[in-house]
Each structure stands twice: as C-alpha cells, then as structure tokens.
Amino acid sequence: MKKGVIILGSANSNGETRKIVSYISDKTNYPIIDLKQKNISEFDYEFKNRNDDFHPLIKEIVDTYDIIIFATPVYWYSMSGIMKTFFDRISDCLKIEKETGRKLRGLEMAVVSCGSDKKLKNGFHMPFIETAKYLGMNYVSDVHCWIEDNDIPISVKNDLNEFVKSIQ
C-alpha cells in the first residue's frame, strides 16, 4: 500500500474539484492539502518569500509520501493559477532546497482535472508529464472529471474507481 497525498489547487476550497478529491480521499484515506488555505506566493528569483508556507509543505510531502496526486480545476484550458504557482515554487527546490529537490526523485505523480467540458484539450497533461520527467518522478496516471447537478456522474465515478486502483 502506497502513502499518498492529494494536493487541491482550486480557487474554491469547497467547489467542484473538492467534490472529486473528497471521493478519492474517501476511497484511499489519502489526506487532502488545500493550497487555497496556504500562504504560497509566486516564484521569486531572490527567494524573498522563502519563509512562506511552501518550504515546510514540500519538505513534509517528500518526507512522508510515495505518491502526489495533483487535483486542479481546468481554468482556461490549463491548470489553475494556484496550482501553477505551486509548480513554479518547485524551482526553489532546484536552487535553495536542493536536498528536498533530490527527494522528489522516484516519487510518483498522478493528476486529477475537473472542468465543465467532458474532454480536455490536447496538451493539458504535458506540463505535468514533463515536470515529472525533469524531476525524476514517475507519472502514473490521470483522470478527467466533471460535475452534473452538484454530483459526480456515474461514468465519472467509474473512471475514478479505475484511477483509484492506479494510485494505491
């Protein structure tokens, strides 16, 4: 059994992506970390933000978990801004937190997206796949979801059940 963590990157802590990650967390017992509740500022070349919440968070993640599940709404065909900021800050781990950066190697990555459209445009997963490659992480799987009438449709639940198998 792997140890996993779900990183939620929605602008709405209790929105549609939260519904999806709650479903995954119920099945896996993986905790959810809500980036919206963290103080993580944009990448800074001078690392003036080194005392915000990013470094303790990424250290805890690399020291505790085998698989990171990134869950993001689709905003303008891409990952959310909050999630992108988290990815940008991983650059800190290549410059001033190198030990943490090295510990990312060999960890697994999976991606959950939630949009209003039932299909993602080509290339949505590219930044995740290439980042995993660059960091020496193993990209294991992804699943795309949407919500209908405030609930997870059956077909999405079926996809999520398959996804859950791939991350355990």
Ligand SMILES: Cc1cc2nc3c(=O)[nH]c(=O)nc-3n(C[C@H](O)[C@H](O)[C@H](O)COP(=O)(O)O)c2cc1C
């Ligand atoms: C700023 C913004 C941009 C969006 N762009 C897209 C998009 O490009 N494609 C799509 O399918 N849905 C798009 N949506 C819809 C959301 O992805 C969808 O409603 C999602 O379930 C919202 O999840 P959330 O409640 O966690 O934010 C957008 C929503 C917002 C607020």
